[in-house]
Amino acid sequence: MILFYAQTSPYVKKVLSVAIEVGLGTEIECVDVDTSVETPALRQANPLSRIPTLVDGDVAVYDSPVICDYLCRKAGNVSLRPQDPDAQLRDARLQALADGVMDSTRAVRQERMRSPEKQVASVIERQVLAVSHALDVLDAEAAALDGVVTIGTLAAGSALDYVDFRLGDLNWRDTRPALAAWYAAFTQRPSMQHTALRDAQTGPAAFLAWRAAQGK
Ligand SMILES: N[C@@H](CCC(=O)N[C@@H](CS)C(=O)NCC(=O)O)C(=O)O
Structure with a gap:
């Protein structure tokens, strides 16, 4: 899966924390995007050209609540989404x-x-x-x-x-x-620590460092 993202986006942090919680963190490849300039691949996946946008094969998913829901469904996780x-x-x-x-x-x-x-x-x-x-x-x-x-x-x-x-x-x-x-x-x-926004300014972003530590 590809996630169009920015290191300082809180919506991205939420999505990545959900991905880690459901065990899909290492499946996500991050593509850094500057939304102030046109990025054709992002525009193609999401007409609004906003991040986060997730691309899973030929499925594009956008708006962070929808992505979080998608990740839970994909992982078969029911605990993060109350059933009642x-x-x-x-x-x-x-x-x-x-x-x-x-x-x-x-x-x-x-x-x-x-x-x-x-x-x-x-x-x-x-x-x-x-x-x-x-x-x-x-x-x-x-x-x-x-x-x-x-x-x-x-x-x-x-x-x-x-x-x-x-x-x-x-x-x-x-x-x-x-x-x-x-x-x-x-x-x-761990899902909060490995997505800490402070790290976006102090060095390699936490999620990328965590992913690298997993051998990805
Ligand atoms: N409601 C959206 C908000 C996403 C959002 O506002 N993303 C910002 C970056 S943090 C963005 O892509 N801005 C560029 C734009 O709106 O053109 C979500 O939850 O995913």
């Missing part, structure tokens, strides 16, 4: 919340990358507010996440890694002790 309808809905909503945290954190990052005179404070405020409220909800629900390993919790762990990576000045742990404790434990999972 109510639990399924809760987990899908958790993933949506986590993906929204990624979207808003990314929007803040993009706004802050503009020259100071072009930055719109209200855009940053609105997106930071979205992240803050979402993390408040996760903090209130942290007890229910304890010991749960699903696509939803992997998405939540990936979102928090991204907030630390791009929005460190939020100091989110200060007012959310339950979520901080949950994340401190959850992020010890």
Whole structure:
């Protein structure tokens, strides 16, 4: 399988953590893509030309929730996708919340990358507010996440890694002790460690290093 990816994408981190959890990590070959320029092979696989996009033979799969679902189905894994309808809905909503945290954190990052005179404070405020409220909800629900390993919790762990990576000045742990404790434990999972976003800036990205260590 080929994954069009970028080392600093939280959506990619989520997908790679799911791949590791279901035992398909070593099957994934990463193709680094700069989405600011046209990449014909990516455009052919995904008309939106976004990452992550997975190509498995003649099947192209895109949008990270769909890729996560696909990987679980391919591996025959049922534990990452709750089977009970109510639990399924809760987990899908958790993933949506986590993906929204990624979207808003990314929007803040993009706004802050503009020259100071072009930055719109209200855009940053609105997106930071979205992240803050979402993390408040996760903090209130942290007890229910304890010991749960699903696509939803992997998405939540990936979102928090991204907030630390791009929005460190939020100091989110200060007012959310339950979520901080949950994340401190959850992020010890190999699938989280081998996809750590911090490594994208400090050296070879964690996933590529892990894959190489597996002889791939
Ligand atoms: N909802 C999508 C979001 C993917 C996304 O926004 N990817 C970004 C990079 S992190 C991208 O490809 N941006 C390029 C573009 O939108 O043209 C998912 O979950 O996969």
